Amino acid sequence: MRIISENGNIIVENVQDFNLGQTLECGQCFRYERIGADDYIIVAMKKMLHIQQQDDSLILYNTSEQEYKGIWEEYFDLERDYGEIKRELVSRNDKIADAIEAQGGIRILNQEFDEVLISFIISQNQQIPRIRKIIATICERYGDKIGTYGEKDYYSFPDKYRLAELTEEDFRDCKTGFRAAYLYGASKALADGTIDGSILASMDRNEAEETLKSLKGVGKKVADCTLLFGLGFKAAFPIDVWVKRVMEEIYFGKETKKEEIQKFADKAFGEYGGYAQQYLFAYAREKSLKDKNK
């Protein structure tokens, strides 16, 4: 990789194993807007960023080298060797090769813990476009305006103290449905320190998972997403309806209980479980979309 500062923009050249669209649209994050081919506005880390990919180069508009180094390099996980991860996964189990072939440009974003936890509580039993809409509403109502692109204003994800001021009714007004009570409780737990990302990150995976599950509305799957996307536990392998289906198709050939799939995945993918899961999840959704358009 080579980093160039030019006209107030940062250009990162020679980026390997990275596809911006795949990374943003694979369901791990919800705050992005596609404004063109390989061209996006994202909101993360309390900032708005216009970012575009051209072949193996990334252009980060209106960004300093300091901000790139301090925030975005880590956020996009650009320092990690994904070629090595993919080779290791295939060598452990070659049935995942098709998924990696199709979605190998995904990187696991290093997102902020509070936002991931709240977002994935919202996500349960809901479709991705709607999850994005609900989170956008919460940000517009309770976040800070942090930028404008075109005609559109962009708002930060509200911090835990702001969220803790909301009533259950406020959450319900954002169309969160039965999850409103869960969000109310989780926001209070974040604000009063009962649940603290930096403490969870220092625990082992199992203890962190159990702590997360002590929250009402956080079960195994939401906990695993939070571990993987918000706390850096790359071994976590969240099993939702998509992953269940694709695992049944590729590895089992029949309906299989989540617990059995989990055991198999932990053993087969080990410390790389999270990467495997994300390749498989995106692969399953892409295939379904293609089938629908046939």
Next chain:
DNA sequence: TCCCAGGTAGATC
């Protein structure tokens, strides 16, 4: 009208 969605809690068997 019914079924489903990046599930979970609580009831019941």
Next chain:
DNA sequence: GATCTACATGGG
């Protein structure tokens, strides 16, 4: 323990 069901809301 394992299985069943209600839970808001919107799209197909």
